[in-house]
Amino acid sequence: MHEMALAESVLGIVEDAAHRERATRxxxxxxxxxxxxxxxxxxxxxxxxxxxxxxxxEAARLEIDEAxxxxxxxxxxxxxxxxxxxxxxxxxxxxxxxVTGGTQMVVKELELE
Amino acid sequence: xxxxxxxxxxxxxxxxxxSHARRVSVEEDILAKNxxxxxxxxxxxxxxxxxxxxxxxxxxxxxxxxLVKTVEALAGRLPVAVIEGDQQTSLDAERIxxxxxxxxxxxxxxxxxxxxxxxxxxxxxxxxxxxxxLMIENVGNxxxxxxxxLGEAHKVVILSVTEGEDKPLKYPNMFRAADLMIVHKTDLLxxxxxxxxxxxxxxxxxxxxxxxxxxxxxxGEGMSEWLGWLARxxxxxxx
Numbered sequence: 148m149h150e151m152a153l154a155e156s157v158l159g160i161v162e163d164a165a166h167r168e169r170a171t172r173x174x175x176x177x178x179x180x181x182x183x184x185x186x187x188x189x190x191x192x193x194x195x196x197x198x199x200x201x202x203x204x205e206a207a208r209l210e211i212d213e214a215x216x217x218x219x220x221x222x223x224x225x226x227x228x229x230x231x232x233x234x235x236x237x238x239x240x241x242x243x244x245x246v247t248g249g250t251q252m253v254v255k256e257l258e259l260e
Numbered sequence: 261x262x263x264x265x266x267x268x269x270x271x272x273x274x275x276x277x278x279s280h281a282r283r284v285s286v287e288e289d290i291l292a293k294n295x296x297x298x299x300x301x302x303x304x305x306x307x308x309x310x311x312x313x314x315x316x317x318x319x320x321x322x323x324x325x326x327l328v329k330t331v332e333a334l335a336g337r338l339p340v341a342v343i344e345g346d347q348q349t350s351l352d353a354e355r356i357x358x359x360x361x362x363x364x365x366x367x368x369x370x371x372x373x374x375x376x377x378x379x380x381x382x383x384x385x386x387x388x389x390x391x392x393x394l395m396i397e398n399v400g401n402x403x404x405x406x407x408x409x410l411g412e413a414h415k416v417v418i419l420s421v422t423e424g425e426d427k428p429l430k431y432p433n434m435f436r437a438a439d440l441m442i443v444h445k446t447d448l449l450x451x452x453x454x455x456x457x458x459x460x461x462x463x464x465x466x467x468x469x470x471x472x473x474x475x476x477x478x479x480g481e482g483m484s485e486w487l488g489w490l491a492r493x494x495x496x497x498x499x
Contacts, residue, residue, distance in 0.1 A: 149372060149404040156290045164286050174281060178290070185403055185433050221468070232432035233465040242465040246436060252290040252407075260281045 149185060153252065154194035158202060160254045165203045170259035173204035177256045181249035183216040183232055208258075216249030294408055297376035301383060301411025305394070311490070311497035312394040314374075314412035316434060318427070319400030321420040322444045322477060324352045326486075327395055329477045331359040333487055334393070338494060341388035343396040345374040352397065362386060373404035376411055391498045393490060402431035413493060414439040421445050421452055425459035428466050435466035440473065440489065447476040 157176065165173050176195070180186050188211055195209045218229040220236040221243040227236050229244060236244050289295065305312050315323050327342060334340050342363040344352040353365035364382045366374060379396060388394050396412060398405040406415075417438035419427055422445060428435040435441065441463050443456055460472050473489065475482035 149407075152371065152373070152375075152404065153290055153407075156293060159293060160286065160288050160290070164284065168284055183433070185407055232436050233429050233462070235465075242461075243468050244465075245468060250433075254286045254288050254290060256283055256285045256287075258281055258283050 150187060150190040150194040151198070153186065154191060154198045157195065157254060158198050158204060161199075161204050161207075161257060162202065164254075164257055165259060168257075168259055170203065170257075172260050173207045173257055174260060175208040175210060175258035176204065176254065177210040177212065179212045179214055179251060179253045179255050181214045181216065181251045182230065183246060183249040184252050186252060188213070212255070214249055214251060217247050218244040219247045220244050291407060291409075294376050297380055298409035298411040301376055301380050304380075304383065305411060305413075306497075308388070309391045309498040310388055310394050311392075311493045312396065312410075312412045313493075314396050314398055314405070314410050314415045315418060316398045316402065316405045316415055316438065317400060317418035317420075317444075318402055318423060321400070321418045321423065323397050323400070323418055324355055325477045326418065326442070326444060326475065327397060328355055328359040329483065330395070330486070330490070331356060331361040333483065334490075335360050338491075339389045339392040341386050341392055341394050343374075343379060343382045343386065343394070345397060345399045347371070347399060362388075368399055372399060372401050373408050374398050374410060375408050379410045391494070393494050402427065402434045406431075406434040406437040413497065416440045416442060418442045418444050419459065419463075421448050421454040421456070423454075425455050426462060428459065428462040432466035435463045435470060438467065438470060440471045442482075442486070443472065443474045445476060445478070446474045446481050447479040 161176055199205050216229045218227055220227050222241045223238050232246050235242055317323050331340050340361045342356045342361055344365045347368050350365040353363040356363035364386045366378050366382055415438040463470050473482050473485050475486050
């Protein structure tokens with residue numbers, strides 16, 4: 148499952164940060180995931196719980212902020228909101244839309260003790 | 261159970277006075293580690309003038325057959341090296357070696373994609389000569405490989421006409437990540453209801469700039485265009 152590889156990457160980042168900060172426990176992990184990223188939020192929660200077992204982040208709360216998708220419509224020469232990479236421009240109905248936002252997958256912050 | 265106040269709920273929805281808790285900002289891309297390895301691969305490839313491609317598709321689209329035909333066509337004209345990714349077996353690497361090119365197999369086990377770290381090690385073992393064409397055949401999967409940069413110049417997505425023409429709508433991120441789409445097995449078009457024009461239109465919804473080639477490894481249709489596309493890339497990488 149794709150989210151398993153991503154959750155393992157998250158754990159790597161979290162463990163490095165916890166070590167750097169001399170934390171004994173990670174209470175919460177906050178991610179920002181774009182709506183156009185290849186991530187199922189439910190699957191991410193499931194995989195995060197699985198990979199953090201036995202780690203410094205065991206039982207940590209996973210908070211996920213979803214970021215909206217955005218594209219640039221060449222016909223309208225304007226930035227437009229989109230729900231997927233193959234959506235039509237909501238203004239002109241054309242498909243000459245290049246994705247400009249909403250694909251990010253970022254570890255934003257941690258709550259440590 | 262919470263060790264501070266003894267509550268049973270491990271999800272702290274309510275406020276405690278945890279004076280020893282602190283929030284720290286991280287701001288790190290989840291793929292940052294892979295991206296660092298990929299950047300390193302790209303530097304090494306560029307220093308040796310190697311043109312590297314990451315070939316992606318569903319299982320069964322004909323990636324290995326296209327590679328075998330490409331290796332055979334370029335024999336004696338251009339050094340070619342291949343990295344093969346599969347969950348299990350070294351069957352594909354054996355097919356490539358039999359066709360006349362050095363090949364290394366990476367077995368990802370349960371992993372659904374190649375990552376830049378594994379490709380970096382394969383690159384050390386394979387040691388393609390300066391100015392070579394390096395083709396990396398990813399695990400057959402249209403989801404995960406879209407996210408994992410390997411250090412390639414381009415992703416090439418291969419879609420065979422025995423699949424649905426609507427694949428670009430179902431897996432848009434992969435078609436957005438690719439610079440070239442090969443519509444493969446075109447010799448079978450008389451026998452299937454695949455609409456090539458519709459497929460290309462769908463792919464361009466995901467990626468208005470995507471290039472398209474129609475190729476049959478069986479009949480040879482489109483092979484000269486594909487080899488020309490490769491030759492231009494190799495010339496640019498060597499420049």
